[in-house]
Amino acid sequence: MSYVNGLKCRECGRVYQKEPLHVCEFCFGPLEVIYDYDRIKYVLSREVIEKRPKNMWRYRELLPIDGDPQVGRDVGYTPLVRVNNLAKVLGVKNLYIKNDSVNHPTLSFKDRVVATAITKAIEFGYDTMACASTGNLANSVAALSSEGGVKSYIFIPADLEKSKILGTLIYGTNLIGINGNYDDVNRLCSEIAANYKWAFVNITIRPYYGDGSKTFGYEIAEQLGWRVPDNIVVPVAGSSLITKIWKAFKEFEMLGLIGKVNTKVFAAQASGCSPVTTAIKEGRNFIKPVKPNTIAKSIAIGNPADGYYGIKTVKESGGYGEDVTDEEIVEGIKLLARTEGIFTETAGGVTVAVTKKLIEQGRIKRDELTVISITGNGLKTQEAVAEKVGSPIIIEPRLSSFQERFGGKI
Ligand SMILES: *Cc1c(COP(=O)(O)O)cnc(C)c1O
Ligand SMILES: [Zn+2]
Numbered sequence: 001m002s003y004v005n006g007l008k009c010r011e012c013g014r015v016y017q018k019e020p021l022h023v024c025e026f027c028f029g030p031l032e033v034i035y036d037y038d039r040i041k042y043v044l045s046r047e048v049i050e051k052r053p054k055n056m057w058r059y060r061e062l063l064p065i066d067g068d069p070q071v072g073r074d075v076g077y078t079p080l081v082r083v084n085n086l087a088k089v090l091g092v093k094n095l096y097i098k099n100d101s102v103n104h105p106t107l108s109f110k111d112r113v114v115a116t117a118i119t120k121a122i123e124f125g126y127d128t129m130a131c132a133s134t135g136n137l138a139n140s141v142a143a144l145s146s147e148g149g150v151k152s153y154i155f156i157p158a159d160l161e162k163s164k165i166l167g168t169l170i171y172g173t174n175l176i177g178i179n180g181n182y183d184d185v186n187r188l189c190s191e192i193a194a195n196y197k198w199a200f201v202n203i204t205i206r207p208y209y210g211d212g213s214k215t216f217g218y219e220i221a222e223q224l225g226w227r228v229p230d231n232i233v234v235p236v237a238g239s240s241l242i243t244k245i246w247k248a249f250k251e252f253e254m255l256g257l258i259g260k261v262n263t264k265v266f267a268a269q270a271s272g273c274s275p276v277t278t279a280i281k282e283g284r285n286f287i288k289p290v291k292p293n294t295i296a297k298s299i300a301i302g303n304p305a306d307g308y309y310g311i312k313t314v315k316e317s318g319g320y321g322e323d324v325t326d327e328e329i330v331e332g333i334k335l336l337a338r339t340e341g342i343f344t345e346t347a348g349g350v351t352v353a354v355t356k357k358l359i360e361q362g363r364i365k366r367d368e369l370t371v372i373s374i375t376g377n378g379l380k381t382q383e384a385v386a387e388k389v390g391s392p393i394i395i396e397p398r399l400s401s402f403q404e405r406f407g408g409k410i
Pocket of ligand 2: 024
């Protein structure tokens with residue numbers, strides 16, 4: 001049972017059938033999935049959602065699939081945790097972490113978009129998946145393609161973190177490293193996509209893929225007791241996630257599942273790759289592409305596909321954009337680990353450090369309810385902190401050796 005009416009151009013409004021398309025044939029604007037909200041309103045209530053299993057498919061009427069999910073049955077419904085220790089250090093009262101560092105199966109929010117994209121691709125009849133990735137997408141496409149019994153070709157910048165490469169190869173995919181940055185990879189993939197009948201999850205079927213991210217927003221609203229936060233801080237790469245969280249909140253409002261949305265959406269980037277936050281600071285509504293140079297590789301996209309809409313989302317919500325240096329990113333990772341016992345990757349270090357900055361600037365206020373988006377796991381980007389955590393104390397396997405080092409008697 002599908003509640004999808006078709007696709008619609010975000011620029012000129014032209015409507016298309018439910019097909020594997022991603023740009024408007026007339027104005028080259030990006031396409032967006034359109035849903036039959038009148039019918040959804042009739043079937044989807046808080047009670048209906050609450051009775052369903054705790055995974056992302058509890059919102060399935062708002063996802064662009066026709067049948068049952070083909071892969072990733074356990075994706076989503078990750079913890080939303082109140083973080084009082086971190087709140088105290090940052091000087092606020094009402095702080096939460098949405099923790100996708102423990103999302104299944106590959107420990108990042110990308111499992112949400114990929115489970116949606118692969119299910120849709122299988123429905124369209126594709127037998128081969130592909131993607132251009134900064135790392136987490138590679139892990140997820142490889143894993144979920146194995147689960148779905150489909151082939152996969154994955155394209156990455158050749159210099160990615162070791163764990164992201166190993167965590168892709170292990171699933172037996174075709175992994176292609178490109179001598180270049182993500183934007184070079186993406187450009188090449190657009191050409192390959194035009195020549196091969198493959199479902200490039202974030203190119204060929206991007207409108208369907210992107211809507212998987214909405215579940216990150218739905219869950220936050222449900223987990224807060226059917227309301228939205230005053231502020232949300234979101235790491236930005238291609239700008240898909242940030243726009244879809246906003247779309248999720250607005251859809252819930254429209255469906256009457258929550259009250260009026262007055263959330264401020266804040267974009268977080270690394271200073272070494274900040275095309276979106278720089279545009280916001282300079283009051284521009286267009287992107288000036290940059291060449292990435294940061295340890296936050298998972299969000300290092302110099303020419304973001306949805307950058308324009310990312311800026312628009314932030315402006316419409318009354319939020320702002322900030323960026324942080326590589327040192328601040330490392331401090332952000334360590335701060336979250338030491339205060340809350342959550343080990344996030346570099347993108348999470350970005351959101352924690354940006355949140356700190358926004359609080360210091362007074363843009364996030366002491367009494368407001370703020371959610372920090374943690375989108376990936378620290379075990380995948382160990383290089384970033386390897387030299388910054390010290391080393392174990394080595395002793396001989398004897399009590400005296402321990403006492404020599406630590407003194408005292410047991
Ligand atoms: C991909 C990614 C993002 C940002 O995603 P976009 O939708 O491209 O903006 C954020 N965090 C992590 C860990 C990611 O892998
Ligand atoms: Zn158009």
